[in-house]
Amino acid sequence: MQTRQAATGTVSIRDLRKSFSVGRKSIEAVSGLNLEVGRGEIFGLLGPNGAGKTTTLRMLATLVPIDSGEAMVAGIDVRRKPKEVRRRIGYVGQLGGADLPATGRENLLLQGRLYGASGSDASRRASELIDLLALGEFADRPARTYSGGQRRRLEVALGIMHKPEILFLDEPSTGLDPQNRANLWDQLRGLNEAGTTIFLTTHYLEEADALANRVAIMDHGKVVAEDTLLELKRRVGGGTFVVRTALPASELEDLRAALANLAPISGAWLDGEALRLRTSDGRAAVAAVAAVAQLLETRDVPLAALSLSEASLDDVFLQETGRSLRDAGQNNAETVR
Amino acid sequence: MSFAVETQLLFRRKMLELMRQPVWIIAGLSSPLLYLALFAPLLQALAGGPGFAGKSVLDVFVPGIIVLMAFGSGMGAGWVTIIEVDTGVLERLTVSPASRFALLLGTVLRDVVWLIIPALLVIFVAIPLGFHPNPAGTVVLLAIASLITAMVSAISGALGIKLRQIGSLAAVVTGLQLPLMLLSGILLPLSLAPSWMVVLAHIDPMYYAVEASRVLANGSIVNGTVVTAFGALGVLTALSLWWATGVYRKALA
Numbered sequence A: 001m002q003t004r005q006a007a008t009g010t011v012s013i014r015d016l017r018k019s020f021s022v023g024r025k026s027i028e029a030v031s032g033l034n035l036e037v038g039r040g041e042i043f044g045l046l047g048p049n050g051a052g053k054t055t056t057l058r059m060l061a062t063l064v065p066i067d068s069g070e071a072m073v074a075g076i077d078v079r080r081k082p083k084e085v086r087r088r089i090g091y092v093g094q095l096g097g098a099d100l101p102a103t104g105r106e107n108l109l110l111q112g113r114l115y116g117a118s119g120s121d122a123s124r125r126a127s128e129l130i131d132l133l134a135l136g137e138f139a140d141r142p143a144r145t146y147s148g149g150q151r152r153r154l155e156v157a158l159g160i161m162h163k164p165e166i167l168f169l170d171e172p173s174t175g176l177d178p179q180n181r182a183n184l185w186d187q188l189r190g191l192n193e194a195g196t197t198i199f200l201t202t203h204y205l206e207e208a209d210a211l212a213n214r215v216a217i218m219d220h221g222k223v224v225a226e227d228t229l230l231e232l233k234r235r236v237g238g239g240t241f242v243v244r245t246a247l248p249a250s251e252l253e254d255l256r257a258a259l260a261n262l263a264p265i266s267g268a269w270l271d272g273e274a275l276r277l278r279t280s281d282g283r284a285a286v287a288a289v290a291a292v293a294q295l296l297e298t299r300d301v302p303l304a305a306l307s308l309s310e311a312s313l314d315d316v317f318l319q320e321t322g323r324s325l326r327d328a329g330q331n332n333a334e335t336v337r
Numbered sequence B: 001m002s003f004a005v006e007t008q009l010l011f012r013r014k015m016l017e018l019m020r021q022p023v024w025i026i027a028g029l030s031s032p033l034l035y036l037a038l039f040a041p042l043l044q045a046l047a048g049g050p051g052f053a054g055k056s057v058l059d060v061f062v063p064g065i066i067v068l069m070a071f072g073s074g075m076g077a078g079w080v081t082i083i084e085v086d087t088g089v090l091e092r093l094t095v096s097p098a099s100r101f102a103l104l105l106g107t108v109l110r111d112v113v114w115l116i117i118p119a120l121l122v123i124f125v126a127i128p129l130g131f132h133p134n135p136a137g138t139v140v141l142l143a144i145a146s147l148i149t150a151m152v153s154a155i156s157g158a159l160g161i162k163l164r165q166i167g168s169l170a171a172v173v174t175g176l177q178l179p180l181m182l183l184s185g186i187l188l189p190l191s192l193a194p195s196w197m198v199v200l201a202h203i204d205p206m207y208y209a210v211e212a213s214r215v216l217a218n219g220s221i222v223n224g225t226v227v228t229a230f231g232a233l234g235v236l237t238a239l240s241l242w243w244a245t246g247v248y249r250k251a252l253a
């Protein structure tokens, strides 16, 4: 058994379950989840829409009662001592949580005081965060008037106002432009270096790539893969390449099916206007390129671009579930061979 | 952080919210004055008739308005909780270590304050028009009205969390309001009513409040009617606060 001290900043989940009943139907949102997050890690939970990421986070943040299983946050049993857990965590929900009639600064001050800071400490910390997250220009107007990205930054500031030991972030960079996203990532890395464990969910592969030391990929309430990004990508093996043609969208599916049947190709799926192809192992890549080129030639399809790409989290997801991360959200799994 | 400080912080948040919505303020102040301006004159014709024996019409009517205002002041709480569920504010506040009861009280106390201020306005406006309040009685009357506001505010706020939809909330709240108000004899004394209505009125907590408010505004304080009203409303308000705190506690599952 870990001691409380040793467990500072850790999250440990065993066989966690949660079902919701809607009318007479029961939806199993989280079905037997196991995870370990170490102190000082940035841990990313990925998965398609409805995978159960938010529900998991909400259980850990004491917002949703746990049906069964064990969840320890900072070494504290979430089911037994939710109040102690609350003191040690920060939580930035998917919905946000900025109080819209109040100004950004008022939001921060109240948050600080509810976590026990004195008025002057809260005010000092609020100014610090206003600088850190570049909220200065609008900190003193009602949050109702903020743009989506400004609001998101305020919400992140609210989550870290009390310098939590563990920070839970549900899709932190939703609605941010690339520059503010990069900015936020910098802040999160800084926070992490200062000792905060970060547990985040995201849809953005780049976000996990940019931030997370370790990720778990979740699907239908379960973890389907969990490792460092490097290791997960290595496990995919093979190569991925992207083929762009001048074909109209209506004819792409036909081409995809034909490509999927080529011997060196282990998977082919549509990715917008492009086709993504995977080979089973790296050495097959050269043969695959030749085969693809030949097929296009015989079908008289003009090739616009063909590029080799590193395995992405999408590939990992495909490997583990047989579905593309992008498609899984729309329950659209039929594009995979 | 002590419970008292938490409550005070959350109450302040709600007061600021109110003060930034001029529309709420105008609506809150104008509707009781409209009752005085546009309804009270109709009653003048009834002066001296049954139910008004020997009293000024306003002595019967003004306490009724105040009870009506008490209900109205608490009713809106649920609309705001629905918005706060949707925007995640309530979720954020419930992840904080703040007491759930303090969260509830922030809104309830604001609504009580926002009952008392317009109620005082109505009383002062009504005096030159022929209302004869008894000062001590008026204080007790405002206390009874505050209990009603607290009860309604807690119930409405919790229903907002449970129902999550403005349409359903509006249906439930106004569906409750109408029979409770009509049976309480707010607008006209129930002594004008047929006996079956009087019997029904006795299961309406508002009835006791209205009866007591009429005795209080112009007469004795220690009186059976007043004690009954305090007892009934005190118990109901406590139950409502307790139930609503439970809803906040389980709130966001």
Ligand SMILES: Nc1ncnc2c1ncn2[C@@H]1O[C@H](COP(=O)(O)OP(=O)(O)OP(=O)(O)O)[C@@H](O)[C@H]1O
Binding pocket: A020, A021, A022, A027, A028, A029, A047, A048, A049, A050, A051, A052, A053, A054, A055, A056, A094, B253
């Ligand atoms: N309060 C609720 N009542 C009923 N069903 C719910 C509730 N919350 C979540 N669910 C269901 O549980 C499943 C998991 O939802 P969850 O919000 O955890 O997914 P997610 O991985 O966060 O998805 P997204 O990427 O879209 O945010 C979904 O099928 C969802 O419909």
Ligand SMILES: [Mg+2]
Binding pocket: A053, A054, A055, A094, A170
């Ligand atoms: Mg989610």
